[in-house]
Amino acid sequence: MKGIVFVKFNEFIEELWGEEFWDEILDEADLSSEGAYTTVVTYDDQELFKLIGLVADRQNISEREAQFAFGKWVFKEFYSIAPSGAHDFEDVFEFLHAVQDFIHVEVKKLNPNALVPEFKFLSETSNKLSFHYISPRQLCFFCEGIVYGLAQQIGQAVNVSQSECEHEGGQRCVLVVEKV
Ligand code: HEM
Structure with a gap:
């Protein structure tokens, strides 16, 4: 998926739950990009799915709700x-x-x-x-x-x-x- 989607996901999560929460999610996800997203690069879709899954787990919402809200x-x-x-x-x-x-x-x-x-x-x-x-x-x-x-x-x-x-x-x- 294009970097813009990842950059915006990062902004969305930080706006809702703060920078510290985003950093915790990134640590746990252990991604090959390390989460240093820029708009010009294309990233593996699986990274987004993994991040959505972790957010859903930690915030006690369904992945469906997380995707919808984003x-x-x-x-x-x-x-x-x-x-x-x-x-x-x-x-x-x-x-x-x-x-x-x-x-x-x-x-x-x-x-x-x-x-x-x-x-x-x-x-x-x-x-x-x-x-x-x-x-x-x-x-x-x-x-x-x-x-x-x-x-x-x-x-x-x-x-x-x-x-x-x-x-x-x-x-x-x-x-x-x-x-x-
Ligand atoms: C304001 C106008 C819009 C622009 C500029 C836009 C642009 C984009 C861009 C840049 C992507 C990412 C492509 C990629 O990662 O390769 C995307 C994906 C997507 N767009 Fe749009 N979009 C617009 C409106 C919409 C609307 C109104 C919908 C829903 C009806 C929509 C549904 C989606 C979905 C679901 C994806 C995720 C990729 C997928 O499902 O395969 N977009 N769009």
């Missing part, structure tokens, strides 16, 4: 580095289409080794949209959190759930976003 927090950071044109959308559903059609495409153009998920849109009405989240990283709970962060940024209230989830015995992950 996604919700990180959206504003992604938004601030989003390509021009990405800030023109005032609707969550329009923005989600734009992520697939243009924003993640631009991210890949700038960083050819970036690995972004694919969204396959399955159904849409004026207040309910569902899409298939496709990624070998299986970060659907992180994705749910990002959708919440997006809605917060745009000022629309939504509920996000999954009608199918690979982590719960499903064949795929289908996110359902409802405007409330």
